[in-house]
Amino acid sequence: MKVIKELSACGGRLIKLSHDSASTKTNMNVNVYLPKQYYAQEYPRNKRIPTIVYLSGLTCTPDNASEKAFWQFQADKYGFAMVFPDTSPRGESVANDPEGSWDFGQGAGFYVNATQQPYAQHYQMYDYVHKELPQTLDAYFNKDGVAKLDFLDKVAITGHSMGGYGAICGYLKGYAGKRYKSCSAFAPIVNPSKVAWGQKAFKGYLGNERAQWQEYDPCALIKNVQRTGDDKILIHVGDADPFLEEHLKPELLLEAVKCTSWENHVQVKKVHGFDHSYYFVSTFVPEHAEFHAHNLGLI
Ligand SMILES: N[C@@H](CCC(=O)N[C@@H](CS)C(=O)NCC(=O)O)C(=O)O
Structure with a gap:
């Protein structure tokens, strides 16, 4: 792990890191925000700061x-850290879209x-994000007897668009082992097997065998995951999102959960006038932060 840059932001610090990944066999960048509580002298020694990916x-x-x-x-308000991973391996030796799209x-x-x-040689992003990165961050930040950050247990996951898809997929695949304690998404691709963005990606990364696609498709996965407690998935999407009808289709997730344990536990909030941009994401971050803070036991 190498610190590329450290910046003051709000009451804490944004740490820009890079490291060699065994999963992607490339160098990966990741940003971590450490909230003000991390730096507070009086923060209880026996309490770890939870993280949201x-x-x-x-x-x-990142x-x-x-x-x-x-x-x-929000991280300062509730006392959680943020992890912002990259969206793919990168570099000259990493295969790219033949169409250049x-x-x-x-x-x-x-x-x-x-x-x-x-693609198989470097595009191992599932293992990277859900397994290797948290272990690497834990080893880096929680050394020398200091264990202030929780990257492995009290962890929530969220994301935007392809990342919203990645968050729901990772949450559901890790659900039986309670890998993530909370999940939300902004304008996620919920049914990649059925829409153009997802089909192109799945064909390229996973091949033509559609059975393989189901292993990564939230609408298929959720039918085989038994919900427990009061777990809910929170989703926002703007009704002026240009990708809504062709690629996102949140209604397909609501259809998929009918008559399953997730019925009424996937909340899709369609918000009027919002598009796909970070004006949309940043507007609803406070609501998602409160949702995760509650699920992580911070409030
Ligand atoms: N680059 C595409 C847009 C892709 C896009 O909207 N990406 C979203 C995520 S799916 C995003 O977060 N873009 C970067 C940004 O807004 O900062 C275009 O030119 O139409």
Whole structure:
């Protein structure tokens, strides 16, 4: 782990890190926001600061949400840290979209483990985000007898668009083991097998065998996950989102949960006049922050 830059933001610090990843076999960038509580002398020694992982959408780096979602204010308010991973492996040796489009390849890893060449070599984003990165952050930040940050247990996940998809997918796949304690999404792609962005990505990364796609499709996964307690998934989407009808289709998730344990536990809030941008995301970050703070036991 190497610190590229450290910046003061709100009451805490944004740490821009890079590290060699065993999963992607590339160097990966990640931003971590440490809230003001991390720096407070009086923060209880036996209490770890929980984290929220924010998965970004197509074309993003860790910087988009760090700069434009305004999670930092909320992190200080409730006392959680934020993790902003990258959206794909990058570099000259990393295969890209043959068409040169922005919806596949670098900046568009879809948080899956690719099985198809030439992508399988580096595009192992599922393992990277859900397994390797939290372990790496834990080892880096919680060393020398200091264990102030919780990257492994009290962790929530959220994301935007492709990242909203990645968040719901990771939450459901890890649900039996309670990998994440809370999940929400902003304008997520909920049924990638059925929409153009998802089909292009799944074909490229996972191949033509549609059975493989179901392993990563929230609308298929959720039918086989037994909900417990009062768990809910919170989703916002703008009704002026240009991708709503073709790629996002949140109604398909509501259809998928009918007559399952998730019925009435997936809340899709369609908000009037909002598009797909960070003006939309940042507007609803406070509501998502409160939702996660509650589920992480901070309020
Ligand atoms: N680059 C695409 C837009 C892709 C897009 O909207 N990406 C979203 C996530 S799916 C995003 O967060 N973009 C970066 C940003 O707004 O900072 C275009 O030119 O139409």
